[in-house]
Amino acid sequence: MKILSAVQTRAADQATIQAANIRSDELMERAATAFSEWLMDRVGQEAAGEVHIFCGPGNNGATVWS
Structure with a gap:
């Protein structure tokens, strides 16, 4: 698995x-x-039980407002 930096992730998204x-x-x-x-x-x-998912401060954990 390759881990991308924030800059690389933004470029891949775009x-x-x-x-x-x-x-x-x-x-x-x-x-x-x-x-x-x-x-x-x-x-x-x-x-059984709950699953907790934690997101960082980037857009993947964001609420999108249109």
Whole structure:
């Protein structure tokens, strides 16, 4: 797995937004959906207890206002 810096992540986001012709909130929704599917594949719905997900201060944890 490659870990990107904040600058590299912003550049990758912008490249994807332009290449896919989507808005940044659509990109964030795609990322959230992909993560949710990944997590459910590994944890499953039968898992007991709560799952806590922590996000940093970047856009991936942001609320999008239109």
